[in-house]
Amino acid sequence: MxxxxxMSRQEALDLWTEAWHEYENVKAxxxxxxxxxxxxxxxxxxxxxxxxxxxxDETSCAEESGIDCRNYGGVDGLPEAxxxxxxxxxxxxxxxxxxxxxxxxxxxxxxxxxxxxxxRDGVPWQKQGQVKFLCPVPGYDRHFAICQYFxxxxxxxxxxxxxxxxxxxxRLVSEDELVKGIWCVPKYxxxxxxxxxxxxxxxxxxxxxxxxxxRIYWDNAYFIHHLNGHIAEIPNLLREAEKYGNENMVLMxxxxxxxxxxxxxxxxxxxxxxxIEYIKKRLVIQTVGPDKLNQLRxxxxxxxxxxxxxxxxxxxxxxxxxxxxxxxxxxxxxxFAEWTHPDGGYFISVNVTDGTAKRVxxxxxxxxxxxxxxxxxxxxxxxxxxxxxxxxxxxxPLDELKAAMGVFNVAVRLAxxxxxLAD
Amino acid sequence: MxxxxxMSRQEALDLWTEAWHEYENVKAxxxxxxxxxxxxxxxxxxxxxxxxxxxxDETSCAEESGIDCRNYGGVDGLPEAxxxxxxxxxxxxxxxxxxxxxxxxxxxxxxxxxxxxxxRDGVPWQKQGQVKFLCPVPGYDRHFAICQYFxxxxxxxxxxxxxxxxxxxxRLVSEDELVKGIWCVPKYxxxxxxxxxxxxxxxxxxxxxxxxxxRIYWDNAYFIHHLNGHIAEIPNLLREAEKYGNENMVLMxxxxxxxxxxxxxxxxxxxxxxxIEYIKKRLVIQTVGPDKLNQLRxxxxxxxxxxxxxxxxxxxxxxxxxxxxxxxxxxxxxxFAEWTHPDGGYFISVNVTDGTAKRVxxxxxxxxxxxxxxxxxxxxxxxxxxxxxxxxxxxxPLDELKAAMGVFNVAVRLAxxxxxLAD
Numbered sequence: 001m002x003x004x005x006x007m008s009r010q011e012a013l014d015l016w017t018e019a020w021h022e023y024e025n026v027k028a029x030x031x032x033x034x035x036x037x038x039x040x041x042x043x044x045x046x047x048x049x050x051x052x053x054x055x056x057d058e059t060s061c062a063e064e065s066g067i068d069c070r071n072y073g074g075v076d077g078l079p080e081a082x083x084x085x086x087x088x089x090x091x092x093x094x095x096x097x098x099x100x101x102x103x104x105x106x107x108x109x110x111x112x113x114x115x116x117x118x119x120r121d122g123v124p125w126q127k128q129g130q131v132k133f134l135c136p137v138p139g140y141d142r143h144f145a146i147c148q149y150f151x152x153x154x155x156x157x158x159x160x161x162x163x164x165x166x167x168x169x170x171r172l173v174s175e176d177e178l179v180k181g182i183w184c185v186p187k188y189x190x191x192x193x194x195x196x197x198x199x200x201x202x203x204x205x206x207x208x209x210x211x212x213x214x215r216i217y218w219d220n221a222y223f224i225h226h227l228n229g230h231i232a233e234i235p236n237l238l239r240e241a242e243k244y245g246n247e248n249m250v251l252m253x254x255x256x257x258x259x260x261x262x263x264x265x266x267x268x269x270x271x272x273x274x275x276i277e278y279i280k281k282r283l284v285i286q287t288v289g290p291d292k293l294n295q296l297r298x299x300x301x302x303x304x305x306x307x308x309x310x311x312x313x314x315x316x317x318x319x320x321x322x323x324x325x326x327x328x329x330x331x332x333x334x335x336f337a338e339w340t341h342p343d344g345g346y347f348i349s350v351n352v353t354d355g356t357a358k359r360v361x362x363x364x365x366x367x368x369x370x371x372x373x374x375x376x377x378x379x380x381x382x383x384x385x386x387x388x389x390x391x392x393x394x395x396x397p398l399d400e401l402k403a404a405m406g407v408f409n410v411a412v413r414l415a416x417x418x419x420x421l422a423d
Numbered sequence: 424m425x426x427x428x429x430m431s432r433q434e435a436l437d438l439w440t441e442a443w444h445e446y447e448n449v450k451a452x453x454x455x456x457x458x459x460x461x462x463x464x465x466x467x468x469x470x471x472x473x474x475x476x477x478x479x480d481e482t483s484c485a486e487e488s489g490i491d492c493r494n495y496g497g498v499d500g501l502p503e504a505x506x507x508x509x510x511x512x513x514x515x516x517x518x519x520x521x522x523x524x525x526x527x528x529x530x531x532x533x534x535x536x537x538x539x540x541x542x543r544d545g546v547p548w549q550k551q552g553q554v555k556f557l558c559p560v561p562g563y564d565r566h567f568a569i570c571q572y573f574x575x576x577x578x579x580x581x582x583x584x585x586x587x588x589x590x591x592x593x594r595l596v597s598e599d600e601l602v603k604g605i606w607c608v609p610k611y612x613x614x615x616x617x618x619x620x621x622x623x624x625x626x627x628x629x630x631x632x633x634x635x636x637x638r639i640y641w642d643n644a645y646f647i648h649h650l651n652g653h654i655a656e657i658p659n660l661l662r663e664a665e666k667y668g669n670e671n672m673v674l675m676x677x678x679x680x681x682x683x684x685x686x687x688x689x690x691x692x693x694x695x696x697x698x699i700e701y702i703k704k705r706l707v708i709q710t711v712g713p714d715k716l717n718q719l720r721x722x723x724x725x726x727x728x729x730x731x732x733x734x735x736x737x738x739x740x741x742x743x744x745x746x747x748x749x750x751x752x753x754x755x756x757x758x759f760a761e762w763t764h765p766d767g768g769y770f771i772s773v774n775v776t777d778g779t780a781k782r783v784x785x786x787x788x789x790x791x792x793x794x795x796x797x798x799x800x801x802x803x804x805x806x807x808x809x810x811x812x813x814x815x816x817x818x819x820p821l822d823e824l825k826a827a828m829g830v831f832n833v834a835v836r837l838a839x840x841x842x843x844l845a846d
Contacts, residue, residue, distance in 0.1 A: 037495070045493040046481045052716075053479040058469045070468040070684040072460070100523045101714040108709045112535055116549070116573070126539070126549075142708075149708045150539070257711075261493040264716035285565075285572045286531045288680075291524040291714065293475075293687035 002353060003335040007420040016417035022410045023367065031368035033404040038190070038346035039395040040262050040315070047314050048260045051301040055293060063299070069292035075283040076276070077268075081295035085268040087305035088224070089252065090236045094273040097283070100290050103255040103267035107217060108146050110251060110269070113282055114180070115150050119213035120248070120278045125152075125180055134172060134182035136164040138349060138377030138388050140190040143183040143219070147379070154379035155179070159189070163196035166203045177210045181217055187232055188222040191349040191377050191390040193342025195232040205240035207249065220254040224312050226344040227320050231309070238270065247272040256298060258315070258346070259308060266295050322393040322401055323348065329405035336412050339391075348391045349377070356415035357386045363411035369404045425776060426758040430843040439840035445833045446790065454791035456827040461613070461769035462818040463685050463738070470737050471683045474724040478716060486722070492715035498706040499699070500691075504718035508691040510728035511647070512675065513659045517696040520706070522713050526678040526690035530640060531569050533674060533692070536705055537603070538573050542636035543671070543701045548575075548603055557595060557605035559587040561772060561800030561811045563613040566606040566642070570802070577802035578602070582612070586619035589626045600633045604640055610655055611645040614772040614800050614813040616765025618655040628663035630672065643677040647735050649767040650743050654732070661693065670695040679721060681738070681769070682731060689713075689721050745816040745824055746771065752828035759835050762814075771814045772800070779838035780809045786834035792827045 007015065055061065061069050065079040076082065077098025086093045099106050118124045125131045132153040135144060139159075147154050155172065158165045164184070172179050184204070186196040196204075204216060216237070224231050241247045250272070256265035271279070302308045326348055330339050339350045352360055357374035364371050372390040375381040391408070393401060430438070478484065484492050488502040499505065500521025509516045522529050541547045548554045555576040558567060562582075570577050578595065581588045587607070595602050607627070609619040619627075627639055639660070647654050664670045673695070679688035694702065725731045749771055753762050762773040775783055780797035787794050795813040798804040814831070816824060 039495050042481070042491060042494075045484075045491065049480050053476040056476040057472050058465070061468075068465065068468065070687055071465075072462050072680075072685045074686075102710050102712075105710050112539070116535070116539060142711075145708050149705075257495075261716060262495045263497075263712055264493055264714045282572075285568050287525050287528050288565075289525075289686055291687045291717065293684060294714065294717065 001335070001338050002351070009421070012417050012420035015413060016421060019410055019414035019417055023363065023414050026407045026410055027367040029368070029403075031403055031407065033368060033396055033400050034370045035392050035396060035401070035404050036370045036372045037395070038392045040258055041318070041395050041397070043318050044315055044394070045261055047311065048301060051260055051297050054300045055297050060300075061293070061296070063296055067292065069296045072288045074289045074292060075287055076280055077290055078292045078295040078299065080299040081266060081292075084299055084302065084305060084308070085254070085270070088308060089220070089254065089270055091238060091270055092273070095238065095270050095276060097269045097276060097279060098290060098295055099267045099269065101263065101265055101267060101294070102257070103219070103221070103253040103269070104142055106267055106269045107143070107219065107253055110279075111146055111150055111152075111181075114213070114215070117282070119215065120275070122213045125213070129178055131178050131180045132176065134164070134169060134179060135379050136182070136184065136189075137379070138191050138383075138390070139183060140185060140219070141372075141376040143217070144379045152180075156379055157182075159192055159194055161194065163194060163200035166200055170203065170207065173207050173209045173214060175210060179209070180211055180213060181215045183217050183219065185219050185221055186234055186237070187220060188225060188342055188345030190221065190345060191347040191388075193340045193345050193347065193349070195343070196234055198235050201235045201237055202240055205237060205246055206244045207246065209249065214249060216250050218250060218252040220252055222258070222345040223254050224309050225258055225315070225346070226312065227316050227323055228343050229313070229316065231312070232343060238272065248275050251275070259311065260298060264294065266298050319394050322398060325398060325401055326391060326393045326405055329402065329409060332409055333412055336416050346392060346394055348393060350389045350391055351387045352389060352412050353416040353419055354385045354387050356412070356419050357383060357389050359415040359418065360389060360408070360411045363414060364407055367407045367411070369407045371408070424758070424761050425774070432844070435840050435843035438836060439844060442833055442837035442840055446786065446837050449830045449833055450790040452791070452826075454826055454830065456791060456819055456823050457793045458815050458819060458824070458827050459793045459795045460818070461815045463681055464741070464818050464820070466741050467738055467817070468684055470734065471724060474683055474720050477723045478720050483723075484716070484719070486719055490715065492719045495711045497712045497715060498710055499703055500713055501715045501718040501722065503722040504689060507722055507725065507728060507731070508677070508693070511731060512643070512677065512693055514661060514693055515696070518661065518693050518699060520692045520699060520702060521718055522690045522692065524686065524688055524690060524717070525680070526642070526644070526676040526692070527565055529690055529692045530566070530642065530676055533702075534569055534573055534575075534604075537636070537638070540705070542638065543698070545636045548636070552601055554601050554603045555599065557587070557592060557602060558802050559605070559607065559612075560802070561614050561806075561813070562606060563608060563642070564795075564799040566640070567802045575603075579802055580605075582615055582617055584617065586617060586623035589623055593626065593630065596630050596632045596637060598633060602632070603634055603636060604638045606640050606642065608642050608644055609657055609660070610643060611648060611765055611768030613644065613768060614770040614811075616763045616768050616770065616772070618766070619657055621658050624658045624660055625663055628660060628669060629667045630669065632672065637672060639673050641673060641675040643675055645681070645768040646677050647732050648681055648738070648769070649735065650739050650746055651766050652736070652739065654735075655766060661695065671698050674698070682734065683721060687717065689718050742817050745821060748821060748824055749814060749816045749828055752825065752832060755832055756835055759839050769815060769817055771816060773812045773814055774810045775812060775835050776839040776842055777808045777810050779835075779842050780806060780812050782838040782841065783812060783831070783834045786837060787830055790830045790834070792830045794831070
């Protein structure tokens with residue numbers, strides 16, 4: 001917890017003096033460290049090195065479905081890859097499109113499509129006035145960047161321990177026909193690690209949007225990405241939504257980017273079979289089909305959903321110590337910061353003294369430690385309290401992480417002292 | 424040549440009777456053949472089977488550039504892959520973006536981007552009224568489909584043996600600010616096999632468009648895809664355009680789809696370095712980067728541009744006999760059809776008796792031979808003379824191709840007889 005009591009001027013000065021000396025020392029080390037993005041490290045990437053050559057000649061190319069994965073065709077993906085994703089998500093292959101290496105591309109493209117062509121042949125969003133998205137905060141900067149790019153107004157929604165503030169979501173969605181979407185990361189949310197409660201998922205499924213073309217962008221980026229040996233279970237939103245006749249309101253996304261290779265995996269979009277038929281109408285214009293050979297590699301290497309899930313234990317074993325290290329370093333900031341204790345995902349979310357997050361990131365940068373930009377977790381990069389910093393522990397090795405957290409620690413205290421002296 | 428003299432009623436009746444009997448016979452064979460798309464056959468795909476496992480473990484992943492191709496990053500592609508495309512196209516790496524497995528996706532995305540965001544931060548096309556593209560005909564159906572999807576008006580431009588009718592192109596481009604683009608396949612054009620002359624390329628480079636945001640979509644799909652042992656040389660449009668200060672008017676596309684794997688290759692967009700900087704602004708919102716591992720496979724397997732070009736001789740050796748077979752079968756249609764003799768590319772373009780192309784395709788379909796839809800080579804699928812049929816010889820084996828051409832031969836004569844009897 002951040003202490004509520006205001007520092008005396010003398011306390012602030014003592015703190016500043018101490019932190020300043022420490023800062024000068026760490027700065028002199030000339031570090032060059034990066035904790036800015038949620039990237040897997042090399043050891044994680046090497047976990048599935050067999051993936052690279054599990055499809056190695058033409059005889060292994062004609063898959064069960066009889067499709068030559070090397071040739072054109074199949075805009076919605078290899079049937080075997082659709083089945084693998086369907087099994088992982090508890091859905092059917094008819095509810096799946098398997099794309100290229102990036103689910104972000106699929107989200108971007110869906111928003112782009114709705115802007116110019118409308119949802120299911122409806123009125124294009126861009127012709128409906130100033131459309132809006134609800135943005136649970138803190139959240140994922142790349143979601144917000146898509147909205148900003150398409151000039152979609154973003155309405156921040158506070159996160160609670162159970163997920164987004166559903167009272168506000170329900171009210172805005174039911175009142176305003178220009179509210180067209182909401183970004184959700186339902187499990188181990190970026191950056192807070194929040195797992196949506198069953199009741200939150202149910203309330204999403206039961207939304208009564210004023211706009212018939214309102215869509216939930218359910219970015220299940222960390223759906224099996226646990227840290228502590230068990231995978232949080234939340235209800236299947238698409239199945240829940242069916243109970244309310246809302247199955248077309250749901251668009252789900254996930255990928256193998258943090259399962260196999262961050263840059264060379266396979267991504268998936270899931271939706272009602274009826275929605276998928278509409279999406280395919282665009283795909284046949286846009287592409288001659290995704291890279292089915294890479295889809296085949298994933299099918300061949302992992303075999304089935306159960307193996308994929310077991311594989312995630314190996315990732316957890318590599319990154320858990322990094323999270324533990326960061327958390328233990330953060331303990332030293334008791335009184336100057338509060339932070340999350342995630343059970344999965346890729347981030348620890350840290351709140352520092354109000355009005356100092358930008359300064360902390362700047363101080364770290366000047367001492368050679370690159371953090372995610374302060375504000376990145378808010379629409380337009382504007383954190384109203386300038387306090388949230390997303391720490392990404394996965395990429396650096398442990399020793400670098402320790403060094404980086406040392407700098408972070410000093411920077412947080414120094415910035416707090418500066419703030420107290422300025423107030 | 425198609426004979427000009429009108430058949431007498433008796434001639435037509437005799438032809439009909441003969442062709443009808445033949446047609447009944449071929450129909451009874453119960454064939455199931457497909458000549459509809461320009462797909463490589465399995466032997467072509469097997470030419471580069473070493474591509475699949477030339478990157479097989481983590482030690483081979485950190486490439487010259489020091490990038491771990493398995494991880495996130497590099498929205499414009501692996502530096503080594505950019506260099507390979509640059510060498511093939513006679514350009515510099517700064518003029519290249521390497522994408523996923525499909526250049527069609529890149530063309531679609533560029534048009535989509537210009538519709539909503541304008542060219543280089545200009546006024547979005549969709550806000551400028553009814554924008555138009557020039558469409559050399561016959562042409563590539565997927566280009567036209569992109570225009571149709573975005574409600575872009577298509578103006579057909581006649582093809583000449585030297586490329587599009589440049590008098591008309593120059594006039595329309597200089598007169599009409601709503602003309603925003605033209606689709607070009609400059610070498611071995613789809614479907615006529617036309618190679619644009621040096622003068623045509625020069626006139627493209629020197630265009631004086633009324634619209635500052637006019638763009639040439641230069642789809643170099645068959646840039647090294649010869650059939651007869653030599654690759655046609657045409658001037659480098661981007662370099663030519665520089666001479667007229669027009670370098671930002673040119674967008675080039677090509678891919679390895681018909682070099683390595685049709686469904687699992689790598690694609691490229693080339694443009695002025697300044698244009699590429701604008702394009703990257705969208706890419707950083709849209710994606711965390713292309714599949715660099717597949718780019719690395721291509722770099723590793725082919726090594727350099729010269730090897731890629733040599734590799735194309737092997738493709739030519741496989742598909743040349745198929746083209747020769749189709750051409751020799753077409754000889755039997757002297758008087759009933761005229762056709763191209765391409766030196767490269769994937770198609771033979773056949774003109775049958777005016778008003779019979781749709782009927783020929785229908786007769787073939789009913790006898791189990793699938794052809795490209797008649798009209799597909801024209802905007803909106805409307806061939807004003809209903810005479811052009813695109814024959815795609817590459818995919819079927821020789822014996823099937825011979826059987827299919829037998830059906831085609833009968834269908835062309837039967838349709839001509841029907842037409843003569845109805846006139």
